[in-house]
Amino acid sequence: MKALSVILILSVHSAMLSAQPVADSTDYNLNFEKLAQNKKLPEKWMQWGTGYSLSVDTTQKFDGKSSLRIKSSDQKTDGSFGSAANTIPAVYEGKEIELRGYVKLDRVENGWAGLMLRVDGASGMLQFDNMQKENVSGTSDWKQYSVKLPYSRDAKKIHVGALLTGTGSMWIDHFELLIDGRPFTDAPLKALSAVELDKEFVQGSKVTFGELSSKIIKDMTEVGMLWGFLKYYHPAVASGNYNWDFELFRILPKILNAKTEAEKQREIYQWVQKLGAVSIDRPTEGQTGTVKYKPDLAWINALGYDRELLSKLDSVKRAARPQEHYYVGLVPNVLNPIFKNENPYATMAYPDAGYRLLTLFRYWNMIEYFFPYKSLIGEDWRGVLAEFVPKFIGASNETEFKLATLALIARVNDTHANVYNYDRALDNYFGNNYAAVETGFIENKAVVVNYFNQKLGLKSGLKIGDVIETIDGKTIEQITGEKLPYTPASNYPTQLRNLARDLLRTNDTLLSVGYRRNDVSDKTDVAAYDRKKINFYANHTKRDTCFKLIGPDVAYLYPGTIKGSYLPRIAPDLLKTKGLIIDMRCYPSDFIVYSLSEYLLPKPEPFVKFTAGSLSTPGQFTVGPDLSAGKINPGYYKGRIIIMVNESTLSQSEFSTMAFSTAPNVTIIGSTTAGADGNVSQIVLPSGITTGISGIGVYYPDGRETQRVGIVPDVEIKPTILGIAAGRDELLEKAIGMINSK
Incomplete structure (x- = not known):
């Protein structure tokens, strides 16, 4: 997914509502004619993004009296965008949705302009297109564009608009929204589902706990596992016949009030019985062949249930399930899970005990049945559930609840897993202000490696290469120990990478920093600023070019700013060199895995295979075929290739490094990579918490794993403190030296 798309997705997620939308209007001002009172924008329209100005323009219009202009400003930063957006409740039936609109451009450069159409479900984005692939730019008169997307029954909101990146201006006018080829207001209204009609617990779960005993913790752990098993295995739940969140709140008091084991089992039996009979169509053992992991449901038999209840649960395990599941799907072609119809309950900043348990059970079971790397977590996942039951029940305020959630997310050991959205409570806990100093862990020490803001960084008194020893009286070891449990990542080096940015973070305006420079220790007070003054990504987007020659015979390629369309122009100069350095210490700005591989390989080479989950047998993962990169190309690049990673x-x-490494004469140098590969699946939790996981398993053709392990370099080399202080790029120096030594 493109980085800009992610920014846009996250910027609107917090505006999602949990309630069923209603068609309270049919006029959404799609022709921009109505101006909002006391506002510069047309009625119904809002601004997304920063660094761009939006205004009504009566001099430039396609028809009517006015259009809407989006214009870049001097305040825009790299990676920013400007967007006009309008949100329409998705209360209409249909199969396909289309946005049409007229666009005029004036000197749009170093970016693109496009229509934006996004369809959200209760849990987040279902479909999205912003015309980035069309790369519309330059100067042009009014022209109609169109964006089409599949339209799901699970849709809750439709976001329409336009987006501008780079510099210049765009005007938009005369929008039309169509469902199945006709105006959306003419489409039939959707009927409310059984889940949406169940309103009993919208104001609270009504679940309360007294003193927590070991029995209550054991019973709640058991219920959490059963609730998740029935959620993903019972066909009645899969069909959307029950609001499964609210069914949890109905069973919890019954389990808590059960006086004996027999009474508890009777309540569980009646719970399952209520869901109805099931049809059996599969053997207990499940499928074989290409299956890599089978679901482990042996715990059901280990609970000590009587024969009648075990028989009932066994029938659910072997039941025929619908092809489409109400709460989870698989993304077409990619097959990572998409968790849908999960109510975020975004207005509950600090939910009650029942909703807090729902948070734990929802997340735990998503991992249990649909995380392809559950076997790599490194500890008993069921033990984690039992450990966190009292933490979630006992969380006495919003901060404790959010920290418990963050700590739970960290236990899956996945760099793709974190709290994505802005969270006020977590920010207040960790600090809202930051120093303008970028730190990193070099030689196992916290070191100043750069400035987020050059002027403010120099003003701090800290210099690049300084070793930070204490912050506000605490040693780095103490701070690291406190923050590591709340720092999700696949491996320790990546945890340290993530933790480094939060070292110089506070709610005060000053930090007392003890540091060592040239073997002399000293202290200074470092100013801390609001995040709006600190651009954390400044040093990741400042490369002046994606391709250059380092001397006449060595080429340097930086995928962080490349576009696939550049490759044909780059290729002639690249092919003349004796060595190519690919700097993968970045996130690619474009997907060049296959296009660049065609220049590097003489013939197709297998480099990867994937595992995917199952809706028919949740918890099962099957291995797909090997995928290859490259093509038959006698004129492939014959020089030495060095790939730099960290x-x-x-x-x-x-993923790109895996493909490029199959080329002849390749050496990978650097250090442990982030160890999180596979398309991200988004998860929403109560209180509007947004997180995610690596949604498909990624393996080398021989079965070696990349998750947590990362890409293992052929030659390990890491920056040194002396090198950082001297402003050297020691990996790049090593790469150049390796090429020139041949």
Whole structure:
């Protein structure tokens, strides 16, 4: 997924509502004619993004009285965008949705302009297109564009609009929204589902706990596992016949009030019985062949249930399930899970005990049945559930609840897993202000490696290469120990990478920093600023070019700013060199895995295979065929290739490295990569918490794993403190030396 798309996705997620939308209007001002009172924007329209101005323009219009202009400003930063957006409730039936609109451009450069259409479900984005692939730019008169997307029954909101990146201006006018080829207001209204009609617990779960005993913790752990098993295995739940969140709140008091084991089992039996009979169509053992992992449901038999209840649960295990599941699907072609119809309950900043348990059970079971790397977590996942039951029940305020959630997310050991959305409670806990100093862990020490803001960084009194020893009286070891449990990542080096940015973070305006420079220790007070003054990504987007020659015979390629369309122009100069350095210490700005491989390989080579989950047998993962990169190409690149990697090499960077490494005469140098490969599946939790996981398993053709392990370099080399202080790029120096030594 493109980085800009992610920014746009996250910027609107917090505006999602949990309630069923209603068609309270049919006029959404799609022709921009109505101006909102006391506002510069047309009625119904809002601004997304930063660094761009939006205004009504009565001099430039396709028809009517006015259009809407989006214009870049001097305040825009790299990676920013400007967007006009309008949100329409998805209360209509249909199969396909289309946005049409007229666009005029004036000197749009170093970016693109496009219509934006996004369809959201209760859990987040279902479909999205912003015309980035069309790369519309330059100067042009009014022209109609169109974006079409599949339209799901699970849709809750439709976001329409336009987006501008780079510099210049765009005007938009005369929008039309169509469902199945006709105006959306003419489409039939959707009927409310059984889940949406169940409103009993919208104001609270009504679940309360007294003193927590070991029995209550054991019973709640058991219920959490049973609730998740029935959610994903019972066909009645899969069909959307029950609001499964609210069914949890109905069973919890019954389990808590059960006086004996027999009474508890009777309540569980009646719970399952209520869901109805099932049809059996599969053997207990499940499928064989290409299956890599089978679901482990032996715990059901280990609970000590009587024969009648075990028989009932066994029938659910072997039941025929519908092809489409209400709460989870698989993304077409890719097959990573998409968790849908999960109510975020975004207005509950600090939910009650029942909803807090729902948070734990929802997340735990998503991992249990649909995380392809559950076997690599490194500990008993069921033990984690039992450990966190009292933490979620006992969380006495919003901060404790959010920290418990963050700590739970960290236990899956996946760099793709974190809290994505802005969270006020977590920010207040960790600190809202940041120093303008970028730190990193070099030689196992916290070191100043750069400035987020050059002027403010120099003003701090810290210099690049300084070793930070204490912050506000605490040693780095103490701070690291406190923050590591709340720092999700696949491996320790990547945890340190993530933790480094939060070292100089506070709610105060000053940090007392003890540091060592030239073997002399000293202290200074370092100013801390609001995040709006600190651009954390400044040093990741400042490369002046994606391709250059380092001397006449060595080429340097930086995928962080490349576009696939550049490759044909780059190729003639590249092919003349004796060595190529590919700097994968970044996230690629474009997907060049296959296009660049065609220049590097003489013939197709297998480099990867994937595992995918199952809707018919949740918890099962099957292995797909090997995929190859490259083509028959006698004129392939015959020089030496050095690929540089480190803990910033993440996801698509790791996937790209796997492909490029199959070329002849390749050496990978650097250090452990982020160890998170596979398309991200988004998860929403109560209180509007947004997170995610690596949704498909990524393996080398011989079965070697990349998750947590990362890309293992052929030659390990890491930056040194002396090198950082001197402003040297020691990996790049090593790469150049390796090429020139041949």
